[in-house]
Amino acid sequence: MSHTRAPHVLILPFPLMGHTIPLLDLAHQLSHRGLSVTIHVTADTLPLLSSSPSFQTLFLPIPAAEVANGDSFLATFVGTGSLHDLILQWAKAHESPPSLIVSDFFLGWTRRLAGQLGVPRVVFSPSGALTISLINSLFEHLPKRAGPMDFPGLPGSPTFPWYQLPLLIRDYVEGDPTSEFMRDGMLDNVASWGIIVNSFTRLEGDYLRHLEKNYGSGRVWAVGPLGLGGPSERGGPSSVPVDDVLRWLDGCPDGSVVYICFGSLVELGSDQIEAIAAALELSGVRFLWAYKAHDDGGPKGQVGERGLIIRGWAPQVAILNHRAVGSFLTHCGWNSTLEAITAGVPLLAWPMAADQYFTARLLEESSLLLFHGAAVHNSFSLLKMNNGIMNTLVSDTAMKNRQYKYTIQDDDETITLKTKIVTTTITDILFDEQPLAIYIINNVLEPRELFKVPEVGHLPPPCPGRTAQPRPPPRSQRGSQMMIRPRTQVGQRR
Structure with a gap:
């Protein structure tokens, strides 16, 4: 008696926390629906897996490429391209080769990998539909000069000042190998078989319809918000145990706590940290402040005895869903934005880089509507x-x-x-x-x-x-x- 094998999905995240975690969530969802799933991990992302994941892993380190300015992000970005031949060899030798590749939109080169394997490649956007629409447009029509950018082809014809565009665009240099590798990857995204977006129609309906009309041959799936029921400890160690965090919140009145977190990548200057701490002390509000573990500065312990400081990863979903939390001061990272919206917590937006200005614009439009x-x-x-x-x-x-x-x-x-x-x-x-x-x-x-x-x-x-x-x-x-x-x-x- 013959048995039909389940479709095999190969998932390739970009090795940053905010990119890997939603794809891990997607991997769990697909495996729970009977698909065979393999996900690529590195030494940095392996700790994000649960002790008994429901999918297979492919461990391949990413060598840092040499780039002109020594930027660590660009070195990793270009370095991912060296995985092409290794993954191709692995897939061809596998007893059940992948029938679909789902990969982060920073890994546009995987479209050609999928073509060599004769399978579709689906782009995964860890950002929203507005962001991927804007980035697609920017790389299809590169700016001729540094100045405000209009997007007449997008719903609402948004305009952004030059400083709010991602560095991927502002630092682009025609003919530079790193810049051209980046642009080729983004254009590969445009030509890919389909798009998965960690978003939902009620938030980004117009922009999702724009993607359906212009990209992925109409194959666009909004699957968000992903991962809201995941383990509270995922993402790394924290200086304060989860139970202690929730116990502290239990002792606060409803809606009285301001939660402050700027994600795993944003670097605040010491003057900014001191200014926030001073403002919190003077205002007398209750607050819970999570900041990066490797920051040398930052407040220590409790500020004015009305705040709790978490150094390292915070159980953000649990915090935002606690009755005591009344607002969230955020950098507008996409995962944080979705978690706050789903929890019904008002956002205080402080965008700083990358796609955060795009997300802040979306929040502004939606709130006014x-x-x-x-x-x-x-x-x-x-x-x-x-x-x-x-x-x-x-x-x-x-x-x-x-x-x-x-x-x-x-x-x-x-x-x-x-x-x-x-x-x-x-x-x-x-x-x-x-x-x-x-x-x-x-x-x-x-x-x-x-x-x-x-x-x-x-x-x-x-x-x-x-x-x-x-x-x-x-x-x-x-x-x-x-x-x-x-x-x-x-x-x-x-």
Whole structure:
């Protein structure tokens, strides 16, 4: 009796934490669905695996290539190309060769590897659909000069100043071997068989549809958010045990803690670290601050006895889903962004490099769209009778002291919306039929709460002085709504 072998998927991550972890999550998902999975690991990424992974591993070290400026990232980026022949030999000798290659978008050369094996190559984007759309566009149409970049082919025709573009673009030098290797890889992404994005339609629907229309022959899969149920210790050791972190949070009131983390790559200067620490001390807010283990500077222990410091990897998913966490100061790394959105935690965006400015733009667009929507259908005739306060879609997700409302005023001829920051008028009705109404307005509403300076009252007592209560279910299990839900202009849905 013959047995049909399961399809064999070869997964090739780029060896950075934020790139490898979501692909490990994808590997688990695929293997649990009956596929045979092999994932490439290095000495740096091997510790990320659980003690009993559900897939096979291919251990191959990546030699650092020699690059002109000695940049470690570029040395690794170019060095991955040396894996081509080794993986080709391994695959041809395997009793069940791969039938599909899924590889990080920094590994564009794997498209040619897949072609030699006669199998499809699917790009995996650890960033969002907006980011991969922008990067594809930049490498297809290289900037002629250093200056603001327009993207008329993308939804909303975004514009970015030069400094907000990734270094991959700003440092590109025509004819330079490293630059050309990079560009060839990005163009290989454009020509690949399909694209997997760690995102979801409700957040990036327009940009996912843009990818479907322009890349991957329409084969685009949004599979995010990945890994939200993974082990809390993944990613590396922490200076504070997970149970101690959660116990400290248990002693804090709901929504009272500011969580601060800038990821595994961002380097803060000592002056920046000191400024943040001083601001936290003066403000008196409770906070939990996770920073890189190899940073020499940084706060030590507890700052003002109202904060907890984690040196090294933090159990971020567990932290964000804890009832005590009310906001997240972040560099806008994509994994952190998805985790915060899913947990329903408001984000304070401080983008610094790479794709972080793109992600911050997406958050800005989505948050404003959410503020422009109301949860209950109001026809135009009802609006004319509805002078007063109108709740927005942000109202249900914001902290209690920030209601995110606007005022409706009818003067018989026009309907005006006011936030004390901006006044706008409904100029036309795009659609008005139960259960949806869409109106065109002549100005973008900006919530006054975003500009309000909080009053400094009495400083709160330190968290450890509070008697810990039994831990409630994680926020994600209590039916909390996501902070960001894209909507069209003044859309009102029941």
